[in-house]
Amino acid sequence: MKKSLLPLLLAVFVMGSCSNDKDGKSENAEALIEAKGGKYSGGIFKYNESEFLKNLFPHNITDATSYRIASQVYEGLLKFSQDSLQLTNGLAESYTVDETQTIYTFKLRKGVKFHDNACFPEGKGREFTAEDVKYCFSLLCTSNPQQNQGFSMFQGILKGADAYYEASTGGKKPEFEVEGIKVIDPYTIEFTLLEPNSIFPYNLARPFTFIFAKEAYEKYGQEMRVKAVGTGPFVISSIDEGTSVNLLKNPNYYLKDEAGNQLPYLNGIAVKFLKDRKIELIEFKKGNFHMMYRLPTDFIIDIEEQSVKKTGEYGMYELQKNPEMAVHFLSFANQGKMFSNINLRKAISFGIDRKMILDKVLDGEGDAPGFWGITPVNVFPQYDAKSITGYTLNLDSANYYLKKAGFKSGADVPKIVLELNSDGGRNEAVASEVRTQLKNNLNITIETNVVTTATLIDNMIGGKSDLFRVGWIADYPSPENFLWYLYGKNVPAGPSSSSYPNMARYKNSKFDELYEKGLKAQTDADAYKYFLEAEKVAMYEAPIVVLWYDEAYRLMQPTVKNFPNNAMQYRDFTAVYLTPSKSEAK
Template identity: 20%
Template sequence: MLHKRVARARRIALTGLAGALAVSMTACASERGQDPAGEGQTGGTLVFGAAGDPKNFDPIFNDDGETFRVVRQIYDTLITYKPGTAELEPGLAEKWEASNEGRTWTFTLRQGVKFHDGTPFDAEAVCFNFDRWHNMKGAAAQSQMIYYGDIFEGFASNEGDISGDPLYASCEAKDEHTAVLNLTRPKGAFPDAFGLTSLSMSSPTALQKYNADEVTQSGDSFSYPAYANEHPTGTGAFKFESFDRAAGTITLVRNDEYWGQKAKLDKLIFRVIKDENARKQELISGTIDGYDYPNPADYQTLRDAGAQVLVRPINNILYLGINQANNPKLQDVRVRKALDHAINKELLAQNKMPEGAKARDQFVPEEMNGYTNAVEKHEYDPDKARQLLAEAGAENLTLNFYVPTEVTRPYMPNPPEIAGAVSDDLKAVGINVQMVQRPWNGGYKDDVQKLGKHDIHLLGWTGDYGDPGNFIGTFFGREKAEFGFDNPEIFNALNAADAKVTDQAAKTAAYERAAVLISQYVPAVPLTSSPPAIAVKANVHGLVPSPLTDERFNTVSKG
């Protein structure tokens, strides 16, 4: 089927919200004059408070929201999302077509687009990027497993702990403006996944000039080349100018040659302010223009100070991860169900999460196809939890509880506070909890996702696109160190659902079946979903909150 502005029957119920959430627009004078749409002044600089340092600026090597916020301004993807929704719309590809039962994707590309270094964006550039990702080896491949690895399931030469049958077969530049991507089998994540920030298009010229693939590894740490740190080159509305690590400032400048709606701002600066309270005080004092994920307890304080609190639609999940490989007691499903029964999720949502947060009994958000009331539910019941622990011979259970610090996530506004509430519930049923706090970008993700050091841990997910596989497929589609289990029935059910590309009813039913199996097995405990917010000054206009946290700043002005 040929796609232009796609209205998908299976998309999550998050559309139609842009108008309700967009900031009111007012025109004001400026030294550069009115913007063409009369939506506030053009020109000037906007300073946005970031919660942490970016990892680097090469999209393929990243999985972190703070990095993606910057990267999205520099790069574009073949397909993108309509502002304020998870609905697909054209990006660098004006249209796309699936054939051969979903094994072949043909992209008709925009004409006249150039990368920031002047390199033409064309079909050869598209294929260069896909070939680059597929042919990565060693540390470069190890470093990009989160998104590319999950979607494409392997590389041309799997090395180290990388395994899997690669989905990618080839890419052909049929002509200058037509790129044909060939897959080895259908993949239900497409076309949505073509909008993933990790799959943004980079300049082939810059990639080669600045040795983009020369990633080195020392222990669990990776070092990235000049392209990723100093010369990121996309087609986006802003161009990279500098990253002052000492000052913690990333500076982007307007791309006057942008193919789409040109940025209203001259400069966009992201300033790293790791303390959430400090970000709040700087916004109130006027030294920054906005920041993400304000503490829910501060919403009214910010409004009283004249700031705007823009609330996103819900599209995330917070969960208590369980590592069966690290603790034999956790291999007993009765123990895992006891953990679920022990936690008062309603109270957690009410007391520790943003206004509008919901308790969850499964990993597919209620707003998305694939959610089902048929899952096995484990309501809050401390007595039942104690009973199950006794039956399993785990009355004296001790668990190492890994908790991230120096981070604020959409699903997890204050990790230590949330962990404290969960820990209190577990202790109340007789579990001895030993909390281990690790910095988010200082070892936490490696400890839980790669090394499996934990017994239990806090983590979550914000949906990247409107497909249930982006949730339960990402979590439980294959064996992972994070969860430490091997369940072929669940893996096969998720693989079967992911292979259904054209029959959406069958795909939804297959994901519902997988959700039921997951609820019975309890590889982790779903906790809550939250509607995270962005706070900006009163004179900031045009920022449209996205359920995918996919905000673009080219529409933003100050006035």
């Protein structure tokens, strides 16, 4: 079935620069040069994000767009392999763990330099050392509501972290250091945990533990939202708020490939921010984007058929498709005036037809309807997520719990405001269907309020929304990353105090007990057992409404090489390269 696209208003890539090239690239930036081993160096990789970044400062990265961009600029001690998502070395050359499983000793790479930046004398980046790790991690253990959403990486895990955090409240400077962080020499650092913790190594690959320069933080402070100084393969060239972000190759990057070619291969990355996916598809077909992540719903069937058969206008492109470590749900404010009522939460949960949303609204662009828990059902083979009793459309149950909640009918329920971001229109379409279903099924009135991603996140963290839409994408491969959202000990006492990651402000002591046992487990099998029981406890109380588990659709130009898809949408452009198109080769 042939579809017509909307007329396109041409968008120009605006590329400012802090370098000598005002357009962010030299005349030959997009030229490709054949390198050793059949690779090509050069080129600018161009792609689109439907939502603008919120914050690139590592301790405040809470959205996927910011994470994907910051991952090219910053590095952690550990990182993930792009194909298998296995932990691998980042800024660490190696590490060991003692027999008690509580002392981790990291050997750091030598010769790694921070990006050249005005925060350094003469603008030249200095060498990275263990003192930088200590500085960043100590700052992560500091109480600062405006500049630290990531303390949970070390809370209750790293020895002395909680005491340091408490001593730093109100802007005070502790008179002691974090006990569990010890610099052995410039290239060796040691961490001591309170007890064994199954996720600690993963935490050292997450965005909150990216390493930045002390000089940058002292010079830029909260401006590090957009002024990023790391050690990664790319450097921020320019940021045009709401329009574009441009990265340039770090000429001093420390890695080379097996053939001796300097990494990264690419000269740069150009990110645009177009909200309309149909316009994005037009730009992709014109060759103005190398990748398109998520497809316009109306075109999925045509694109899938033609990419498989290698025919039609989409036959030349590579379609990458697999289940994602991502879940989409509505989150109640569980301690709020309205949704502290568990029976109202259950009534709404039983009043929504998730299969209709996936099949009709999303046109099948998803892995499965949200019939079970918060953890995606098809990405962790050893985790029996489908054993969790979730919620499906059941109007008898919905009306039963509505009356149990104290309402004669849905008409008696006060108007509910659902807050969401657009995400290229997809979230709005889903919200419209939810609103229609709850009105038709239960006579409950829902009003939607569409805001920017940054505003939505601020309102969720600040407790300003009663019902909000969440897209939760794992930043490391474990069910724990999803249950983390519901961990009660991350919830502050004050209703308006920042609550992250538990923006639902859900608290259940039994859940917390099982979750903590999972953290202390020595094997994945034991950890998964406790996590699964914890998830069953939480879902019985309906703290969220799971809508669907996501599936990754990525359309790739045939010139893009060495850029495997994965279930986490973890992107590392270090070894990605472009080849000449057929016309260029000719």
